[in-house]
Amino acid sequence: MTFSDFSSALNAAFETPDPRDAVDRIKGVVAEELAQTDSRAVVKKTDFFNHSFAPDLVLSWPGEDERLVFLKSDTRPDVLRDDVSAIRKHHPIVFALDEVDNGLLNSTDPESQLPEDDTLIADTRGMEVLIRSRLHDPVVGLASSAVLQGGRGFLTEAEAETMASSVSSGFSGAQRLDVQTTEAAVTQISGHFDTRRTSRLLRFLSAVWVGSGGTPANFPGEHDVSGDLDSAALEFLLDLPEIEDFGFWRRIGRPLTLDSIQRLHVDDERENLQHLIESNLDVLQARACRVLERQPELGETVRRDFRWGIDREMLCLRNDHSAVYFAAKVDDLRVEPHSGDGISLPELLKRVEYRRVPISELELATPTRTVSYATVNRDDVSHDEELLDLTRTLSYSAHVKSAVATLMGTRQLVCDFPARTGKGRTTSKFPLGLLAPVALSLLTELAGEERRSLDEVTRFYQPNHGEQMALDDHSESEFLF
Template identity: 25%
Template sequence: MTFTSALRTAMDTTDGIAYIDRVKAVVRSQLQELDSTAKIEDTLYYNHSAIPDFVLSWPGERGKRRVYLRDSYSSILAGDDTSYLKKLEPVLLALDSADGAQEVEQINLRTSPGASARTLVTDVDAVEVIAGGESPASSSPLNSLVRANFVRGGRGYVDHDRAERLVEGPETMSPDRLDDIAGLISENFVEDAAARITRTAQLIEFALRGRPNDVESWSVVGGRLSLAEIRHLLPWLLAQPEAAENGAFWRYVGSLMTFDELEQIRESIADIDVSPLIRANSDVWEANWAYLGASRAVDHNDVDPRDARWSFDSGRLGVDLGMQRIIIAKNGRLIRARENLSAASWDELRVALSRYQLASISLRGIRRSIVVDAVESTDVRQDVEDISNSVEDRYYVSGTTVRVPSRTAEDGYTDLVVDFGGSVVHAQGGATIQDLTEIALLVLNYRSTIPSGDLGRVIGSSSHDT
């Protein structure tokens, strides 16, 4: 049942008390559908001149939004609500939108830019359009963000026609209409909400039409994507074939968020191929854990690195390559190490570790065990070589700490602990997805390392065109 038909049914009673209760129940349900994060308080008043019918608030935020129900636009004009309630920045909802052109024109003038900072005047028909339904536009991320921000950050006059323009599907947008959409959004949403929605509209345009590799030439709204924006927008972007090979685009999207935030919405993207996003940002996004396990692929021999698919289909970011599966996580609770006491011989590890500085290593021989730590030097490799060459013994390595350059660490490098028994790599201070994946595949997987070219196809190049 639509919002308007539900209201008609609610109003079909001669009992005044029942009328109020039923109408308010329908409106409250619709407000909750628009923004499920809102806490809605019923003031127990109805159609009162000064006291709102509902007060909306949001967890962790100070701001509130007062919603006033009015019979029609005419009643809003008669009570001079746009002026009388202006300081409260209200939402004035007309339950009947069938007023004449003169009333509508007066409402439009009183809510024009500059007349009110944040008063929103709208009607049930417009709210129904914003709420969406079976129309193609209702599934777009632009529509989702317009819907989520409508009560919280809407302003001005929004009737049925304007509501349709606000949620119009991006597939019908031509490049020269993007500025028009941005202007419309700016008129009908406060600054922070308008910025979020406009950024989404621009990202949709870039995904569909493409842009030059020079990101600085793109006309984009800055800032960071919120979790709500990421959840609404990312699945849609990843489903667009036009954007799949646009590395610069995914690099830019990655700059608006973190891997931690991506991991937090993993349930929303569980079945989606996130490879373009991961490969474009593997050398800048940081995580803390990598795990090397057995591949879930049916035929290990036919896994082409070019087809390696990063996804959260197991609740954790993972990719299959040959007989191995790599899992990457920021949240340590998503990783469970093996209960294994196995170790690798130093002789077998020499080549695998040759590309890294060694900050620490635990050597276990037949006659003695030695732990070598970097105290004054940054690399203990030569110390390990001296020990292994001077004492006749066969040394096994249960764990080692490798040191890699870091863009974010104060001293310019980060340490990653490699646990051969547990088959995990742990970087307490964080390391790039690229470094975690490389060390898992080249060090943990030392017996059957993969060619560097194949590794590059899995995690992307260390340099990107931006």
Template identity: 30%
Template sequence: MPGNSLQDAVAAALNSSDQTDVIAGIKGAVISEIERLDPGVGITDTEYFNHSYAPDLVLTWPGTKQEREVYLRYNLRSARAARDVDLLGGSAPVFFSLDSRHDDAAVADDLEDDLEAESDTLVTNAPAIDGFTSRPATADISSVSDPLLSLFRRNVVRGGRGLLISGTAQRLQDTPGADDFEGDIAYLDTFEVTVGQMFRPDAATRLRRATDIVRAARTGNTALFDQDSDPDERPRAIGGKLELDELRILLPYLLERANALDSTAFWRYVGGMISLKQLEQLAETIDLPDLNRLVVANLREWRAARAIVSFSPEALEQERPDPSWTVAAKMLAATAGVWRVHFTADKRKGGSRDDSTLARWEDVWPNVSTATLSSVDMQGMTRRVRVSAEDGSNVFADVDTISSTIEDDFRVRSLTLRPTDEVSSDLEVDFKTMTVEARNAVLGDLASAAFDVLGWRYPLSTSERSQILGIPITPRQVVDQPDNSRERSISPPERLQLEGADTSDGDDED
């Protein structure tokens, strides 16, 4: 694109003597500028140009049915003379003035009067758009203006209304200096007022929500997220789901301030607007370090379908890494002790091994003694026994009895844990593949089963467990490893269901 701005590109196109080149140059410049404002927008060229009632471009957004028509006009005066706002304003269009030399204050005042009756119409010009797109990206993501101005830019063509000229752009870019708390609060107030004036209700709601989040992150005051808000004040906390583009802008700012935001209420509010799938998608384009506070606050809120456990032998010889939640291999991952566990909402994602060493019942039972076991599959030297219950009862005592009274070296191939909520399916813990699978399981249940049960050989320390799982996380808590030579007092089992019990002298499976 010639020149450094939309104005330069339009001026260069207008200098062409070929009308086809003029149209192609102008449309190409406008399309490029809109894409710079909102990379997620879809743009259709209608093949019309400066038509009286046919739009030049049609904008769409993935995942929504929203469309917005764009009409290119040489200047605001021509739009005013053609009564464009009166005749076409009912479809909430965007009128785009290409040559601002004649966009004087008198024309702007007249258009503002027209726009009062057509509140969803946006009229803007090249200098105003240049004012947003020419702003250099900053590495200082700790500034309150950086995420909000980025979101403002992305919503201009999608939800803007009224008259947007260069003065508005300049007012929002007068950002406070570093560590200027009073300046930051004043900017947030100005931004919120501007949003209410210049955006349609749906876009204004999204931007006010972002302002609330940034305000809480900057001030540390999370009272607006409490359910019992002051009835005399406007409700500030807005729910719903954040879109991927919103997260891509907001989350780095929030994570930058994570150490100062030790508030479970705040992170749970933010987590309620994020899905695991979105985190996986975000990790493809931005760095997501130190997700500890966000994830731990939402271990009882987020849900997944699969956990895959892998072993890091170097952690036995070196200093163990600090427990951490991050995104690795396009999946949410927790690292603690000698283990790394990947979590996904899609059971098809993530590989697994099929040759892990099985655990003896004596090794596993301390970590499941307070859980509700719906089934256990054990492999002995001469028998394979599956104990299960279909009535919701706990088979722990039954399994304990079998392993103590039958002469065999039983190893646990798999076991099934009841979830801690009433929505999830049972958790299938497989020692052969080192995986935990369930349907719509609470993330905390999957994590506890992975670290406490599958990770029995190298249990987490109290500190590691606190950092990665929170306290408390589930009713199951790691207990001190027992002395395997202890004597157990066994009572006769109330109910046994032996599925495929094999009393032969051997078994082909290990």
């Protein structure tokens, strides 16, 4: 909605003959303006209008405090000043239905000035600037969200243009490690937001600064920017146009965990999400995984190549045929397991041979018998003649119910084939760059094209020093990747 559209809609609402209907329409127009400023905000109307102490609208976000919105049609400086003084303890948004008078902005009389607190006084033109700016420059969306949650001071047309420009230039300045430009943005941000939102925006710029090769110590400004990048800021970063810089995403992702990734709400079609995960396959770890067969959803692009995504608050790797979900423990896997009989021993041997995964024990079952086969020293049993003889004795109707794969030298992954579920024995966790290809290769049948895609999507995984030593200490019959 442009300013002229908003103004026309607001005038039409004021001219509605029925007063109750007029109030509802006025609130609806403003609610739409706020929703366009921050699409993540939930806007709720109250039963009040232009009340001295009761809000007209309430804004809410997941995990954030609500913010009260008071609509004011009389924007004369003395009237608006008295109205703000009466409600300032709520740290509200005072939304002026007309432009804020310059007398309120430019007053030099201490008694005529508004107190400096976390109250935001905004007019229609200021909101329109943010809406227009975030459409042309997505990073401004982080600022417009922060404005509604914790903006303070004035948000007129000029103020909004300055704010949008400072956030945009601050982002590009941090990418270039431009001290002067970034410092100017830090100064602007520090004066226009409450403490929490200031910290969020500065951590965002600091993360971009570090991702671009800087250090926290030389980030401009004297503010404390320690702490991880929060979900809201990371989501905005992922929603930006593609950043094809492996080092940038690797530096951004080093503090992240599987849990912090799974809390994100982001479209898996975003290339930046692919870059973030693929650059940090060694630090993102899971203990459990589950493989499901799947059909493409309505409207979903059909593809054989694997891509990372977030589904049901779980990180997954999927194509149009299979999906593997990851979690910190089996109980956190929010998808029902597959139900089957298991797989034949020849099929298991074929799968482990491709990935060269050592199997230290397994369980075979027929309709009437169950046999466990294991080695005392955790050697690879997959080529034992005794195992093949046992299988012939049990007949080829025998199925492998479970197998234990040894990864990284000592960590054991228990594979349940009927449920297509893998979990680390005891507290074992595995980096996604290792777990994803092993789980998909062992727990489901992959075509050659899918295997090549799986290798491609995990190509950046490199074991850390400790993992590499564990691999080097084992023979070639053990896992090599």
